[in-house]
Amino acid sequence: MEEIGRNPTDVSQLRVGIVGTGFIGSVHARAARLAGARIVGVAGSTPERAARAYAARLAERVFRSAEDLIESGELDVLHVCTPNHLHASITIKPLATDFDAAALMAARAAQSARTATAPFVYRFHPMARTVGGAVGTMAVSQVSPGRKNRLFLEISGSEASVAFDQEQPETLWLGRRQGSELLVRDPQTLSLPVLRYSSLPAGHAQGYHDCFDAFTADSYAAVRGERPEGLPTFDDGARAARICDSVLASARTRSWVEVHPA
Incomplete structure (x- = not known):
């Protein structure tokens, strides 16, 4: 989840967009509505899929592509709900399928000084x-x-x-x-x-929905300038990618692999 638009500190209702039309897109849309956000638009892998998800997400508009949605100027927050291998080109958990890409995304998020969170939602149980x-x-x-x-x-x-x-x-x-x-x-x-x-x-x-709803509410609070304790960021996503890389290395070498801090 990324903050991408205007400074929303004084905005009572955030404007959000959702990229992705599958199961997790529905989870994000539900949590966004419960947190009081407006779902301004939805985009999918094809315009046809976005159109089918339009009513289910209760979105205001269908966008032909993720790029059109992001560049519309109508969003405060973007929810990225695509398959894992596409996250690096847009972003989310896992941030990417390898550590180098995830670390680059975390660094860019830090440079932008915008809120960028990854849904490690069981932190919120x-x-x-x-x-x-x-x-x-x-x-x-x-x-x-x-x-x-x-x-x-x-x-x-x-x-x-x-x-x-x-x-x-x-x-x-x-x-x-x-x-x-x-x-x-x-x-x-x-x-x-x-x-x-x-x-x-x-x-x-x-359960899962309750945790996801709490994660979304805390992410929106961070966008508005609050600092919720324990909110998972892109740095956490990059650390998870480092661990996954180490697990794969361990499987290849059939040996223990130490995970070094960044």
């Missing part, structure tokens, strides 16, 4: 955010057969461990030498910084 501040060493392995978009994070310390499982996101596992426990998402017990991401009462599960 209250239970994942509860782990925030824990520091550990990460090992990355191949996706397990049968798992569907699983994100499993565990930090193992000498005295205690903590784990978050995206497939069971309402609980956080805490392990200690004297025993283990499951911490259940409950607005009555969450810390104040985390509480604002807990949008439902305990017992009503929050």
Whole structure:
């Protein structure tokens, strides 16, 4: 997601455009509407696909190409919802399919001094955010057969461990030498910084859409000049691309690969 238009600090309703007509484009459009934005236009790989997505996105206009949408002068924010290999020519998570391209995009975003975010949306689940501040060493392995978009994070310390499982996101596992426990998402017990991401009462599960909506709202807040804590930027996207490159190198060499900081 990129800020591309006028200075919107005093704008109550941001004008957004969406490039991409598939599933993730629908997710972005839903989150944009919930955040109070106007969907000014949509563009797809062909004008015909954009026209088919026009009604579903509740967009005001169909643009013949991404270039026409970007250069229209009608946008404050651009949502890039294209296949991964096209992100480098427009941008998003993964920013690109290799680290060099992702690093270049992050550098250009920094030079522009505009808001540029990447949707690492499970940062916005209250239970994942509860782990925030824990520091550990990460090992990355191949996706397990049968798992569907699983994100499993565990930090193992000498005295205690903590784990978050995206497939069971309402609980956080805490392990200690004297025993283990499951911490259940409950607005009555969450810390104040985390509480604002807990949008439902305990017992009503929050998931991907809720996280994406919160990510979009925080991105728009950043466009307006706020500084939401933990908002993932293109720098985070470039770091993820570096990790992916290291995973591929490990698979090729059948050895451990250390991921060096930028």
